[in-house]
Amino acid sequence: MGSEHEVLLYYTEVRWLSRGQVLKRLFELRRSVTFSENKENSLYEYLEREDFVEGLAYLADIFTHLNEINLSLQGPAVTIVDASERLKGFLGKLPLWKRRVESGNFANFPMLEELIMQKTQSDGHTTSKKVQKEVSKHLETLQTSFEGYFSPESLEKETWVRSPFLIDIDSISDEDLIKDDLIDMRSKEVLKAEFQAKDLGDFWGSLSQAYPLLVKRAMSILIPFATTYLCEAGFSILMSIKTKVAIG
Incomplete structure (x- = not known):
């Protein structure tokens, strides 16, 4: 995007995605932002x-x-x-x-599409080629930046998990010696029923005694943290406890 849009992107980094709501609210309230009446404000000029x-x-x-x-x-x-599957779908x-x-189809971007439709109805002109080109370029950049998050090759080899x-x-x-265990496991109808009823991690964990080799391989895929969610949740709980202790 242009330099001014790069500034907005800087303040709404991907690791703090909730801040993206600020952009939505600013767009929705762009006509009624009170300080926009100040003609010397740079935001007024941009809007x-x-x-x-x-x-x-x-x-x-x-x-x-x-x-x-x-x-x-x-x-x-x-x-x-x-x-990996969800990110693959997004990519x-x-x-x-x-x-x-x-x-010229902006159906996947409803706010931009509505803005373009309003502009078309008012003056008969569609969005500028510049904005169209910048959006296309940004989508391409976004895809490149996300492609390195997970290694699809290593996960595709273990699709049996x-x-x-x-x-x-x-x-x-x-x-591969796990093939023997898989053949044996697949012959048991009760395990098929358990697989449908249980969480993926719980299912493999329940087989640690019967199929230790198989479970060890499965857990090597399932145990690593996918995101920092658990760490952040833990820190949040810790901060809550410390705050209560401090107040008490």
Whole structure:
């Protein structure tokens, strides 16, 4: 995006996605921001520019999407497998959104689309090619920055962890000793029922006695932290305890 939009991005870094709500509120209240009456305020000057407001609408939209993916990666039961799949789904959409934008379709960015429709109805002009080009470029940059979060190759080799009863058993090498355990496990209907009823981690944990080799491999995939959610939640609880102690 342009330099002024880069400033907005700086103040709404991806690791603090909740701040993206600020962009949404600023866009929604842009006509009634009280201090905008001060003509010397730089924000007033920006809000008077059509290209800046269009960029603001896009940033509000894209951060809404980022907030959604961020929330889906949080929670005590989210594993790297879950996070990888959800991020893969998000990344798969970005090229589609980019192609739509390049063809003038902004359906995936409702605030920007509404702004463009209002502009079209009022003066018959659509969004500028500059904004269209900047949005397309930013989507491409966003995809590149997200692609290094997880290693899809290592997870794809262990797809049996996610779907032990559906995976093609022949896709596992005959040299891999876990293949024996998988064949044996897949023959037991009661385990299929348990797999459907239990959380992925609980299911594999319950088999530690029966299939130690299989479980060890599965846990090496499931145990590593997918995000910093648990750490942040722990610090939040600790701060709450310390605050109560201090007040008491």
